[in-house]
Protein backbone atom coordinates (compact mmCIF):
# COMPACT_ATOMS: atom_id res chain seq x y z
CA UNK A 220 0.00 0.00 0.00
CA UNK A 221 1.09 3.62 -0.67
CA UNK A 222 4.37 5.19 -1.79
CA UNK A 223 5.33 3.71 -5.09
CA UNK A 224 7.09 6.85 -6.37
CA UNK A 225 10.27 6.10 -8.32
CA UNK A 226 13.42 6.49 -6.22
CA UNK A 227 14.95 9.96 -6.49
CA UNK A 228 18.72 10.01 -5.93
CA UNK A 229 20.15 13.20 -4.45
CA UNK A 230 23.72 14.44 -4.01
CA UNK A 231 25.40 16.61 -1.40
CA UNK A 232 28.66 18.28 -2.37
CA UNK A 233 31.44 19.67 -0.21
CA UNK A 234 30.25 23.14 0.75
CA UNK A 235 31.73 26.40 1.95
CA UNK A 236 30.80 27.72 5.42
CA UNK A 237 27.07 27.54 6.20
CA UNK A 238 25.62 30.87 7.32
CA UNK A 239 22.21 32.17 8.32
CA UNK A 240 19.21 31.79 10.62
CA UNK A 241 16.71 28.95 10.29
CA UNK A 242 13.61 27.65 12.00
CA UNK A 243 12.91 24.00 11.31
CA UNK A 244 9.27 22.79 11.05
CA UNK A 245 7.04 21.78 13.95
CA UNK A 246 7.76 18.74 16.08
CA UNK A 247 6.53 15.51 14.51
CA UNK A 248 5.62 13.78 17.78
CA UNK A 249 3.54 16.74 18.97
CA UNK A 250 1.93 17.19 15.54
CA UNK A 251 0.65 13.59 15.45
CA UNK A 252 -0.71 14.01 18.96
CA UNK A 253 -2.34 17.36 18.14
CA UNK A 254 -4.46 15.64 15.49
CA UNK A 255 -5.33 12.74 17.79
CA UNK A 256 -6.24 14.87 20.82
CA UNK A 257 -8.28 17.08 18.51
CA UNK A 258 -10.26 13.99 17.48
CA UNK A 259 -10.71 12.91 21.12
CA UNK A 260 -12.11 16.18 22.41
CA UNK A 261 -15.42 17.85 21.71
CA UNK A 262 -15.18 21.24 20.03
CA UNK A 263 -12.51 22.90 17.95
CA UNK A 264 -8.81 22.39 18.63
CA UNK A 265 -6.58 25.01 17.02
CA UNK A 266 -3.09 24.01 15.99
CA UNK A 267 -0.35 26.44 15.01
CA UNK A 268 2.98 25.29 13.60
CA UNK A 269 1.78 21.80 12.66
CA UNK A 270 4.37 19.77 10.76
CA UNK A 271 2.88 19.24 7.31
CA UNK A 272 4.92 16.11 6.65
CA UNK A 273 3.52 12.94 5.07
CA UNK A 274 3.50 11.07 8.40
CA UNK A 275 1.35 13.67 10.15
CA UNK A 276 -0.96 14.10 7.16
CA UNK A 277 -1.60 10.33 7.23
CA UNK A 278 -2.57 10.61 10.91
CA UNK A 279 -4.85 13.52 10.01
CA UNK A 280 -6.61 11.42 7.36
CA UNK A 281 -7.06 8.60 9.88
CA UNK A 282 -8.56 11.05 12.39
CA UNK A 283 -10.97 12.26 9.69
CA UNK A 284 -11.97 8.64 8.97
CA UNK A 285 -12.79 8.25 12.71
CA UNK A 286 -15.06 11.30 12.70
CA UNK A 287 -12.95 14.46 13.04
CA UNK A 288 -13.46 17.48 10.81
CA UNK A 289 -10.04 18.77 9.86
CA UNK A 290 -9.33 22.06 8.10
CA UNK A 291 -6.18 23.83 6.98
CA UNK A 292 -6.27 27.62 7.23
CA UNK A 293 -2.72 28.49 6.16
CA UNK A 294 0.79 27.12 6.54
CA UNK A 295 0.90 25.09 9.75
CA UNK A 296 -2.43 26.50 10.89
CA UNK A 297 -5.12 23.85 11.28
CA UNK A 298 -8.32 23.18 13.19
CA UNK A 299 -9.57 19.79 14.30
CA UNK A 300 -13.21 19.45 15.37
CA UNK A 301 -13.44 16.28 17.37
CA UNK A 302 -16.12 13.84 18.43
CA UNK A 303 -14.89 13.15 21.98
CA UNK A 304 -13.69 10.07 23.86
CA UNK A 305 -16.23 7.25 23.46
CA UNK A 306 -17.87 8.55 20.28
CA UNK A 307 -15.60 7.59 17.39
CA UNK A 308 -16.97 6.40 14.06
CA UNK A 309 -15.92 3.11 12.53
CA UNK A 310 -13.75 3.85 9.45
CA UNK A 311 -15.12 2.54 6.16
CA UNK A 312 -11.74 2.01 4.49
CA UNK A 313 -8.39 0.68 5.76
CA UNK A 314 -6.28 3.36 7.48
CA UNK A 315 -3.05 3.88 5.52
CA UNK A 316 -0.26 5.26 7.72
CA UNK A 317 2.38 5.30 5.00
CA UNK A 318 5.81 5.34 6.68
CA UNK A 319 4.65 6.40 10.16
CA UNK A 320 5.26 4.21 13.18
CA UNK A 321 4.00 6.87 15.57
CA UNK A 322 0.71 7.50 13.76
CA UNK A 323 -0.12 3.82 13.36
CA UNK A 324 0.78 2.75 16.89
CA UNK A 325 -0.90 5.66 18.67
CA UNK A 326 -4.03 5.15 16.60
CA UNK A 327 -4.07 1.45 17.52
CA UNK A 328 -4.43 2.62 21.11
CA UNK A 329 -7.29 4.94 20.17
CA UNK A 330 -9.16 2.22 18.23
CA UNK A 331 -8.50 -0.42 20.94
CA UNK A 332 -10.37 1.72 23.47
CA UNK A 333 -13.49 2.09 21.36
CA UNK A 334 -16.14 -0.38 20.17
CA UNK A 335 -15.02 -0.14 16.54
CA UNK A 336 -12.91 -2.13 14.11
CA UNK A 337 -10.20 -0.72 11.87
CA UNK A 338 -7.65 -2.09 9.42
CA UNK A 339 -4.14 -0.61 9.64
CA UNK A 340 -1.70 -0.60 6.76
CA UNK A 341 1.39 1.21 5.59
CA UNK A 342 4.32 1.18 3.19
CA UNK A 343 6.96 -1.54 2.79
CA UNK A 344 8.97 -0.10 5.70
CA UNK A 345 6.05 0.09 8.13
CA UNK A 346 4.92 -3.42 7.13
CA UNK A 347 8.23 -4.74 8.48
CA UNK A 348 7.99 -3.06 11.88
CA UNK A 349 6.97 -4.93 15.05
CA UNK A 350 3.45 -4.18 16.29
CA UNK A 351 3.14 -6.82 19.03
CA UNK A 352 4.77 -4.46 21.50
CA UNK A 353 1.63 -2.34 21.17
CA UNK A 354 -0.93 -5.08 20.52
CA UNK A 355 0.02 -7.15 23.60
CA UNK A 356 -1.11 -4.58 26.21
CA UNK A 357 -4.10 -3.56 24.06
CA UNK A 358 -5.28 -7.18 23.94
CA UNK A 359 -4.93 -7.31 27.73
CA UNK A 360 -7.28 -4.34 27.85
CA UNK A 361 -9.86 -6.29 25.82
CA UNK A 362 -9.08 -5.48 22.18
CA UNK A 363 -8.87 -8.25 19.63
CA UNK A 364 -6.61 -8.63 16.61
CA UNK A 365 -8.79 -10.35 14.02
CA UNK A 366 -6.41 -10.42 11.03
CA UNK A 367 -2.68 -9.80 10.92
CA UNK A 368 0.33 -10.45 8.74
CA UNK A 369 2.96 -12.85 10.04
CA UNK A 370 4.63 -11.84 13.28
CA UNK A 371 1.92 -9.35 14.29
CA UNK A 372 2.75 -6.98 11.45
CA UNK A 373 0.73 -4.77 9.13
CA UNK A 374 -1.69 -5.09 7.49
CA UNK A 375 -3.79 -5.93 10.55
CA UNK A 376 -7.35 -5.48 11.75
CA UNK A 377 -8.02 -4.47 15.31
CA UNK A 378 -11.43 -4.72 17.01
CA UNK A 379 -11.59 -2.42 20.00
CA UNK A 380 -13.77 -2.52 23.10
CA UNK A 381 -16.04 0.22 24.39
CA UNK A 382 -15.07 -0.75 27.96
CA UNK A 383 -11.30 -1.19 28.00
CA UNK A 384 -10.03 -2.80 31.19
CA UNK A 385 -7.90 -0.57 33.36
CA UNK A 386 -4.52 -2.30 33.65
CA UNK A 387 -1.18 -1.80 35.29
CA UNK A 388 1.51 -2.16 32.65
CA UNK A 389 5.27 -1.96 32.71
CA UNK A 390 6.57 -1.30 29.19
CA UNK A 391 9.06 -4.02 28.18
CA UNK A 392 11.01 -1.66 25.88
CA UNK A 393 11.68 2.05 26.27
CA UNK A 394 9.06 3.30 23.82
CA UNK A 395 6.91 6.41 23.93
CA UNK A 396 4.73 4.84 21.26
CA UNK A 397 3.91 1.80 23.42
CA UNK A 398 3.29 3.98 26.48
CA UNK A 399 1.10 6.34 24.47
CA UNK A 400 -0.96 3.55 22.88
CA UNK A 401 -1.86 2.18 26.33
CA UNK A 402 -2.69 5.64 27.70
CA UNK A 403 -4.84 6.49 24.66
CA UNK A 404 -6.80 3.22 25.01
CA UNK A 405 -7.15 3.92 28.75
CA UNK A 406 -8.84 7.25 28.10
CA UNK A 407 -12.12 5.41 27.55
CA UNK A 408 -11.64 3.00 30.44
CA UNK A 409 -14.03 3.04 33.42
CA UNK A 410 -11.10 2.87 35.89
CA UNK A 411 -7.54 4.03 36.52
CA UNK A 412 -4.70 2.74 34.34
CA UNK A 413 -1.05 2.71 35.38
CA UNK A 414 1.92 2.65 33.00
CA UNK A 415 5.41 2.23 34.40
CA UNK A 416 8.51 2.83 32.33
CA UNK A 417 11.95 1.87 33.57
CA UNK A 418 13.52 4.57 31.42
CA UNK A 419 11.62 7.78 30.85
CA UNK A 420 10.73 8.39 27.20
CA UNK A 421 9.33 11.53 25.55
CA UNK A 422 6.39 12.79 27.58
CA UNK A 423 4.32 14.62 24.96
CA UNK A 424 1.26 12.38 25.41
CA UNK A 425 1.20 12.94 29.17
CA UNK A 426 1.66 16.69 28.79
CA UNK A 427 -1.05 16.94 26.18
CA UNK A 428 -3.46 14.84 28.24
CA UNK A 429 -2.98 17.28 31.13
CA UNK A 430 -3.37 20.24 28.75
CA UNK A 431 -6.71 18.86 27.47
CA UNK A 432 -7.99 18.35 31.03
CA UNK A 433 -7.41 14.63 31.70
CA UNK A 434 -6.81 13.36 35.24
CA UNK A 435 -3.17 12.24 34.94
CA UNK A 436 -0.40 11.95 37.49
CA UNK A 437 3.27 11.38 36.67
CA UNK A 438 5.82 10.50 39.36
CA UNK A 439 9.44 9.30 39.25
CA UNK A 440 9.97 5.54 39.43
CA UNK A 441 13.35 3.89 40.02
CA UNK A 442 16.56 5.57 38.86
CA UNK A 443 15.51 6.70 35.39
CA UNK A 444 11.84 5.78 35.13
CA UNK A 445 8.34 7.15 35.58
CA UNK A 446 4.98 5.98 36.79
CA UNK A 447 1.92 7.39 35.07
CA UNK A 448 -1.60 7.03 36.44
CA UNK A 449 -4.54 8.03 34.24
CA UNK A 450 -8.18 8.29 35.29
CA UNK A 451 -10.51 7.10 32.50
CA UNK A 452 -13.38 8.85 30.77
CA UNK A 453 -12.45 12.47 31.19
CA UNK A 454 -14.23 15.05 29.13
CA UNK A 455 -11.34 16.41 27.11
CA UNK A 456 -11.55 20.15 26.40
CA UNK A 457 -10.70 21.26 22.88
CA UNK A 458 -7.57 23.40 23.21
CA UNK A 459 -5.02 25.50 21.40
CA UNK A 460 -1.66 23.92 20.58
CA UNK A 461 1.45 25.77 19.47
CA UNK A 462 3.92 23.24 18.06
CA UNK A 463 7.57 24.06 18.82
CA UNK A 464 10.35 23.41 16.27
CA UNK A 465 11.39 19.75 16.11
CA UNK A 466 14.75 18.99 17.76
CA UNK A 467 15.03 15.83 15.64
CA UNK A 468 14.87 17.98 12.48
CA UNK A 469 17.07 20.73 13.97
CA UNK A 470 19.73 18.04 14.40
CA UNK A 471 20.53 18.19 10.66
CA UNK A 472 21.44 21.87 10.25
CA UNK A 473 23.03 21.67 13.72
CA UNK A 474 25.45 18.88 12.84
CA UNK A 475 26.01 20.33 9.36
CA UNK A 476 27.14 23.64 10.90
CA UNK A 477 29.48 21.82 13.29
CA UNK A 478 31.24 19.73 10.64
CA UNK A 479 31.56 22.35 7.87
CA UNK A 480 34.50 24.55 8.93
CA UNK A 481 33.79 28.25 9.34
CA UNK A 482 30.00 27.82 9.62
CA UNK A 483 27.91 30.13 11.80
CA UNK A 484 24.21 29.27 11.97
CA UNK A 485 21.37 30.26 14.30
CA UNK A 486 18.61 27.71 14.88
CA UNK A 487 15.48 29.37 16.23
CA UNK A 488 12.78 28.14 18.60
CA UNK A 489 13.96 24.54 19.02
CA UNK A 490 12.04 22.55 21.64
CA UNK A 491 14.22 22.12 24.73
CA UNK A 492 12.44 19.22 26.43
CA UNK A 493 15.08 17.20 28.39
CA UNK A 494 13.54 13.96 27.10
CA UNK A 495 14.48 15.06 23.56
CA UNK A 496 17.83 16.77 23.88
CA UNK A 497 20.34 13.93 24.36
CA UNK A 498 22.02 14.89 21.08
CA UNK A 499 22.69 18.42 22.32
CA UNK A 500 24.21 17.05 25.55
CA UNK A 501 26.40 14.68 23.55
CA UNK A 502 27.59 17.28 21.04
CA UNK A 503 28.50 19.66 23.88
CA UNK A 504 30.55 16.86 25.45
CA UNK A 505 32.27 16.42 22.07
CA UNK A 506 33.42 20.03 22.21
CA UNK A 507 30.77 21.58 19.97
CA UNK A 508 30.59 25.36 19.89
CA UNK A 509 26.89 25.80 20.62
CA UNK A 510 25.68 28.90 22.41
CA UNK A 511 22.19 29.26 23.87
CA UNK A 512 21.08 32.74 22.82
CA UNK A 513 17.62 32.75 24.31
CA UNK A 514 15.51 30.35 26.34
CA UNK A 515 11.78 30.95 26.73
CA UNK A 516 8.46 29.15 26.99
CA UNK A 517 6.20 28.83 23.93
CA UNK A 518 2.90 26.95 24.03
CA UNK A 519 3.79 25.02 27.19
CA UNK A 520 7.27 23.84 26.08
CA UNK A 521 10.65 25.45 26.70
CA UNK A 522 12.33 26.51 23.47
CA UNK A 523 15.80 27.83 22.71
CA UNK A 524 17.63 29.73 20.00
CA UNK A 525 21.03 28.18 19.38
CA UNK A 526 24.10 29.69 17.70
CA UNK A 527 26.22 26.92 16.20
CA UNK A 528 29.71 27.35 14.78
CA UNK A 529 32.06 25.01 12.94
CA UNK A 530 33.89 23.02 15.65
CA UNK A 531 36.76 20.64 16.26
CA UNK A 532 34.88 17.70 17.77
CA UNK A 533 36.36 14.84 19.75
CA UNK A 534 35.00 11.35 20.36
CA UNK A 535 33.01 10.46 23.51
CA UNK A 536 31.22 7.51 25.10
CA UNK A 537 27.45 7.86 24.88
CA UNK A 538 25.81 5.96 27.75
CA UNK A 539 22.87 3.61 27.06
CA UNK A 540 20.55 5.46 29.45
CA UNK A 541 20.75 8.50 27.20
CA UNK A 542 19.31 6.61 24.22
CA UNK A 543 15.60 7.41 24.74
CA UNK A 544 16.32 11.15 24.74
CA UNK A 545 18.08 11.00 21.35
CA UNK A 546 16.80 7.80 19.79
CA UNK A 547 16.20 9.30 16.33
CA UNK A 548 19.45 11.28 16.35
CA UNK A 549 22.02 8.44 16.27
CA UNK A 550 22.34 8.46 12.46
CA UNK A 551 23.35 12.11 12.41
CA UNK A 552 25.48 11.73 15.56
CA UNK A 553 27.39 8.95 13.78
CA UNK A 554 28.04 11.43 10.95
CA UNK A 555 29.37 14.01 13.43
CA UNK A 556 31.51 11.30 15.06
CA UNK A 557 33.10 10.48 11.69
CA UNK A 558 34.64 13.96 11.60
CA UNK A 559 35.64 13.98 15.27
CA UNK A 560 39.08 13.24 16.65
CA UNK A 561 39.17 9.81 18.28
CA UNK A 562 36.55 7.19 19.00
CA UNK A 563 32.83 7.59 19.73
CA UNK A 564 31.15 4.63 21.37
CA UNK A 565 27.33 4.58 21.33
CA UNK A 566 25.86 1.95 23.60
CA UNK A 567 22.49 0.26 24.02
CA UNK A 568 21.03 0.84 20.55
CA UNK A 569 18.80 -2.25 20.15
CA UNK A 570 15.77 -0.06 19.38
CA UNK A 571 17.52 1.32 16.29
CA UNK A 572 17.00 -2.03 14.60
CA UNK A 573 13.20 -1.59 14.48
CA UNK A 574 12.86 1.93 13.10
CA UNK A 575 11.99 2.83 9.49
CA UNK A 576 15.01 0.65 8.64
CA UNK A 577 17.52 -1.32 10.67
CA UNK A 578 19.31 1.92 11.45
CA UNK A 579 22.25 0.26 13.12
CA UNK A 580 23.07 -1.58 9.88
CA UNK A 581 22.12 1.36 7.64
CA UNK A 582 24.43 3.74 9.54
CA UNK A 583 27.38 1.32 9.52
CA UNK A 584 26.92 0.43 5.82
CA UNK A 585 26.55 4.09 4.81
CA UNK A 586 29.63 5.16 6.76
CA UNK A 587 31.70 2.43 5.13
CA UNK A 588 30.47 3.46 1.65
CA UNK A 589 31.62 7.02 2.44
CA UNK A 590 35.07 5.97 3.61
CA UNK A 591 34.34 6.41 7.31
CA UNK A 592 34.82 3.73 9.90
CA UNK A 593 32.05 2.03 11.89
CA UNK A 594 31.78 -1.25 13.76
CA UNK A 595 28.67 -2.83 15.26
CA UNK A 596 29.13 -5.16 18.20
CA UNK A 597 25.94 -6.46 19.79
CA UNK A 598 23.76 -3.38 20.30
CA UNK A 599 26.67 -0.94 20.30
CA UNK A 600 28.07 1.18 17.51
CA UNK A 601 31.64 2.44 17.48
CA UNK A 602 32.74 5.14 15.06
CA UNK A 603 36.43 5.83 14.58
CA UNK A 604 36.68 9.50 13.70
CA UNK A 605 38.76 10.81 10.84
CA UNK A 606 39.30 14.41 9.97
CA UNK A 607 39.10 13.54 6.26
CA UNK A 608 36.29 11.37 4.93
CA UNK A 609 36.19 10.60 1.21
CA UNK A 610 32.45 10.48 0.45
CA UNK A 611 30.93 8.27 -2.21
CA UNK A 612 27.72 6.40 -2.74
CA UNK A 613 25.10 5.61 -3.51
CA UNK A 614 24.19 5.24 0.16
CA UNK A 615 21.21 2.88 0.60
CA UNK A 616 18.48 4.67 2.57
CA UNK A 617 15.97 1.78 2.92
CA UNK A 618 12.87 4.06 2.93
CA UNK A 619 14.34 5.86 5.96
CA UNK A 620 14.17 9.67 6.05
CA UNK A 621 16.74 10.03 8.84
CA UNK A 622 19.31 7.91 6.99
CA UNK A 623 18.68 10.03 3.87
CA UNK A 624 19.13 13.39 5.63
CA UNK A 625 22.10 12.24 7.72
CA UNK A 626 24.15 11.18 4.71
CA UNK A 627 23.29 14.36 2.81
CA UNK A 628 24.67 16.27 5.81
CA UNK A 629 27.77 14.09 5.66
CA UNK A 630 28.36 14.99 2.01
CA UNK A 631 28.71 18.68 2.88
CA UNK A 632 32.01 17.95 4.64
CA UNK A 633 33.50 14.99 2.75
CA UNK A 634 36.24 15.32 0.13
CA UNK A 635 34.01 14.12 -2.71
CA UNK A 636 30.20 14.29 -2.96
CA UNK A 637 27.86 11.84 -1.24
CA UNK A 638 24.90 10.49 -3.22
CA UNK A 639 21.91 8.82 -1.57
CA UNK A 640 19.77 6.37 -3.53
CA UNK A 641 16.40 7.93 -2.68
CA UNK A 642 15.35 11.25 -1.16
CA UNK A 643 11.57 10.70 -1.36
CA UNK A 644 11.14 9.73 2.29
CA UNK A 645 12.49 13.08 3.51
CA UNK A 646 8.96 14.39 2.94
CA UNK A 647 7.65 12.22 5.78
CA UNK A 648 9.21 14.41 8.48
CA UNK A 649 10.99 17.41 6.91
CA UNK A 650 9.63 18.35 3.47
CA UNK A 651 11.52 21.67 3.51
CA UNK A 652 14.89 20.03 4.28
CA UNK A 653 16.66 20.61 0.96
CA UNK A 654 15.45 24.21 0.60
CA UNK A 655 16.36 25.06 4.17
CA UNK A 656 19.84 23.57 3.86
CA UNK A 657 20.60 25.17 0.48
CA UNK A 658 19.42 28.48 1.98
CA UNK A 659 22.35 28.17 4.41
CA UNK A 660 24.73 27.57 1.53
CA UNK A 661 24.69 23.77 1.47
CA UNK A 662 25.24 22.28 -1.98
CA UNK A 663 22.50 19.69 -2.27
CA UNK A 664 20.96 18.86 -5.63
CA UNK A 665 20.47 16.32 -8.38
Ligand SMILES: O=C(O)C1=C[C@@H](OP(=O)(O)O)[C@@H](O)[C@H](O)C1
Pocket residue numbers: 247248249321393394395396397399421546547570
Ligand atom coordinates in the same frame (compact mmCIF):
# COMPACT_ATOMS: atom_id res chain seq x y z
O1 LIG B 1 6.19 8.72 20.40
C1 LIG B 1 6.76 9.28 19.46
O2 LIG B 1 6.33 10.32 18.92
C2 LIG B 1 8.02 8.69 18.96
C3 LIG B 1 8.68 7.75 19.70
C4 LIG B 1 9.93 7.09 19.29
O3 LIG B 1 9.65 5.76 18.90
P1 LIG B 1 9.56 4.54 19.97
O4 LIG B 1 8.39 4.72 20.81
O5 LIG B 1 9.45 3.32 19.09
O6 LIG B 1 10.86 4.59 20.71
C5 LIG B 1 10.60 7.81 18.13
O7 LIG B 1 11.59 6.99 17.55
C6 LIG B 1 9.60 8.24 17.08
O8 LIG B 1 10.24 8.96 16.04
C7 LIG B 1 8.55 9.15 17.65
Ligand SMILES: C=C(OP(=O)(O)O)C(=O)O
Pocket residue numbers: 247274318319320321322547574575621648
Ligand atom coordinates in the same frame (compact mmCIF):
# COMPACT_ATOMS: atom_id res chain seq x y z
C1 LIG C 1 11.33 6.49 14.19
C2 LIG C 1 10.75 7.53 13.61
O1 LIG C 1 9.42 7.68 13.36
P1 LIG C 1 8.20 6.65 13.42
O2 LIG C 1 8.49 5.61 14.47
O3 LIG C 1 7.03 7.49 13.71
O4 LIG C 1 8.08 6.04 12.04
C3 LIG C 1 11.56 8.72 13.22
O5 LIG C 1 10.95 9.72 12.83
O6 LIG C 1 12.80 8.70 13.25
